[in-house]
Amino acid sequence: MSVYLKDKDVEIIVEIIDGWPNNKKLTWQNLLLATQMRLGGRLYTRQAFARYLRIQRAFKLKKENLKTGPPPPPTKSIPLQKALERVKRLKSENQRLKAENHSLLEQFARWAYNAHIRGLDLEYLDRPLPNIDRQKTEF
DSSP, X not given: OOOOOOHHHHHHHHHHHHXXXXXXXXXXHHHHHHXXXXXXXXXXXXXXXXXXXXXXXXXXXXXHHHHHSOOOOOOSOHHHHHHHHHXXXXXXXXXXXXXXXXXXXXXXXXXXXXHHHSOOOHHHHTSOOOOOOTXXXXX
């Protein structure tokens, strides 16, 4: 049976990825377990998550950040530690939103170009832009 996630569920899953701790390995299995706990026991599969581009991109971006980003320095102050975790989560969310915005701007440019050339058929609007030969100049 295919599982379709609601927009609200996708948003929650992306928030889980944004707030993923540095000391815990990010894998699809760990994400599935965290999602199951957060969403009240609903069972999903990696394939269900991979169907959603927002989840794929957030997962990939977070994996890259975990590999390259240094772990935060340990502190004895609990409020300071919580504040540092919040800052880390917000930075991750900001980076993900910038990547999503860039992707949406590319999609809009593609749709605008295709809409200008032809009708407003959705299948036609989703075609990629043609390659531009910058070496050839027409007068």
